Amino acid sequence: MNPNAPVLPGITEHTLSFGPLTTRVLTIGPADGVPVVFVHGNASSATFWEETMLALPPAYRGIAYDQRGYGGADPAVKIDATRGMGDFADDAVRLLDSLNIARAHFVGHSLGGSVVFEILMTHADRVLTATLAATGSPYGFGGSKGLHGELTNPDGAGSGGGIVNPTFTRLMKEGYRGTEDPASPRIVMNSFYWKPPFVPAREEDLLTSLLSQHVGDQEYPGDMKASPHWPNVAPGIYGPANALSPLYAGDVRRLYAINPKPRILWIRGADDQIVGDNSLFDMGTLGALGAVPGWPGAQIYPPQPMVSQTRAVLEEYTRSGGHYEEIVFADCGHTPYIEKPDAFNQALHDLLGSA
Numbered sequence: 001m002n003p004n005a006p007v008l009p010g011i012t013e014h015t016l017s018f019g020p021l022t023t024r025v026l027t028i029g030p031a032d033g034v035p036v037v038f039v040h041g042n043a044s045s046a047t048f049w050e051e052t053m054l055a056l057p058p059a060y061r062g063i064a065y066d067q068r069g070y071g072g073a074d075p076a077v078k079i080d081a082t083r084g085m086g087d088f089a090d091d092a093v094r095l096l097d098s099l100n101i102a103r104a105h106f107v108g109h110s111l112g113g114s115v116v117f118e119i120l121m122t123h124a125d126r127v128l129t130a131t132l133a134a135t136g137s138p139y140g141f142g143g144s145k146g147l148h149g150e151l152t153n154p155d156g157a158g159s160g161g162g163i164v165n166p167t168f169t170r171l172m173k174e175g176y177r178g179t180e181d182p183a184s185p186r187i188v189m190n191s192f193y194w195k196p197p198f199v200p201a202r203e204e205d206l207l208t209s210l211l212s213q214h215v216g217d218q219e220y221p222g223d224m225k226a227s228p229h230w231p232n233v234a235p236g237i238y239g240p241a242n243a244l245s246p247l248y249a250g251d252v253r254r255l256y257a258i259n260p261k262p263r264i265l266w267i268r269g270a271d272d273q274i275v276g277d278n279s280l281f282d283m284g285t286l287g288a289l290g291a292v293p294g295w296p297g298a299q300i301y302p303p304q305p306m307v308s309q310t311r312a313v314l315e316e317y318t319r320s321g322g323h324y325e326e327i328v329f330a331d332c333g334h335t336p337y338i339e340k341p342d343a344f345n346q347a348l349h350d351l352l353g354s355a
Contacts, residue, residue: 041110160235
């Protein structure tokens, strides 16, 4: 059974197998068009990219797919979180191989941006350009501090599956579409995915996409370990939340050595509450606000400077011979391509044309 919403007219839906994964793949445009691969974020699926794909110029071939652990992907294929974004990056490259594509433009949102960073670090020769929409930090989500992503605790405490709201994941697993519980998927989506009072026209389809996340101890949020360090929970070894832990991020300096160095476009919303220097989903921020008891203070556990970390990495990328551009949309949250589609598409199309 396909857990996703019906696709928009003009989008073609396929089921493809590559490597160990069988999953849903959406395409648009000519088979011989210049390929643009869209990589979705957490608690979403390829559905989130459909309008962006439809807006591509006619010479381009849009490709979006449900990553392992999401949507129409085979639930038997698990995420080895100890590889960080490695499983996701390998899947993307295997998808290219299955479609006989040598190189593609990549566009990644949130966790998908973290995946694109990993693709750059491990498969730069397959990348024409990289567009990062509200990307996660290259150092992972939670549990790190400073511009160079130093671990806040040696076991990664404060990151991974243990910091995800259990009520949110329970309601997600139940397919709950209501608003009675403040942790309901609909309320979380409309409060944090985009900046209120904005509500997208396809709210119901995007909620269906969110609810298609695979949920469980080996999926989302994944497993966890007890820790002697605040907030007393450390990452486990399964699922996307654990894969985002800085414990498994690997050496970000790999990015500076790649050759060729594709152009990078970074687009984010000025009012993003999920990825920011004071993210409302970060334990350091929540501890400082008094929302999580026992916070040891900013000297020991500060909020992760997610945006500043990303900028520092991209500036070093430039110093080592690459090029990036940062665009910040005012009055915009975590999904700039949905909230500000005209401006996003113009910037993306300009980058595609420059290559």
